[in-house]
Amino acid sequence: MIESTEIIEILLVEDNAGDVQLTREAFEEAKVRNRLHVVSDGVEALQFLRQEGRFAGQPRPDLVLLDLNLPRKGGLEVLTEIKQDPELRQVPVVVLTTSQAEADITQSYNRYANAYISKPVDLDKFLEVVRSLEHFWLAVVRLPIGA
Template sequence: MQSEAGEPIEILLAEDNPGDVRLTEKALERGKIVNNLHVTENGVEAMRFLRREGEYAGEPQPDLVLLDLNMPRKDGREVLEEMRGDPELRRIPVVVLTSSEAEEDVVKSYELSANAYLTKPVDFEGFVDIIERIEEFWFSVVKMPPK
């Protein structure tokens, strides 16, 4: 399955844990939707990707951002706040995908207009299930805004 325009879905994963990056890659490979996964390992790089600055100048705007909260240089909360304050980026759906179960992180993420907050499962099958559900919901069920 592809986007309505027949193009692969563009996903930005802002994640500093290489193990979680590999799990996400494997889960998306098993999914039913053709996608291009772009990875940044900190919040500064995520914002440079989103704004297509420097080495990211030719990159596509993502259809969805999977955002870890606890990253170096700029955390996910700061990335989310910057995205929602930027007219060019505010419509991109953001799914917070993090290990934090702290109530204050959940509340703050929704206050910053996250579209969803999910806690990463610790086992591979659980992680794959979450990624497949994200993929199915955001690209099969939801009507996405035009780019």
């Protein structure tokens, strides 16, 4: 396992407070030092990523966890914009949603999502998912420098 001393920045795009808290809890149990930024709709997500408006001083995230069912701007639209933006397209985006629909999975990958995960109903499994997410994307995968 590769040890990292840097703080990992994670952006969670999720409108459900319950899910936000659960994810937060899961990352708190994680081994990697991380900071979880939360926005609750698609418009804010893009503003955060582009460091616009009130997110001007925020860091560029190392990983985006994106729900599909969002107010104002849907998750798939956000995904499209990220992947079309040369500045942002290197940031890994993991779709994390309750939907198990084939159409959602296919469309997400067609828009270059880096992974698609259905939220497990069982808490232990959810924690397991977050742990493996962290392990895979933040410890195993090598990403371009400066991304």
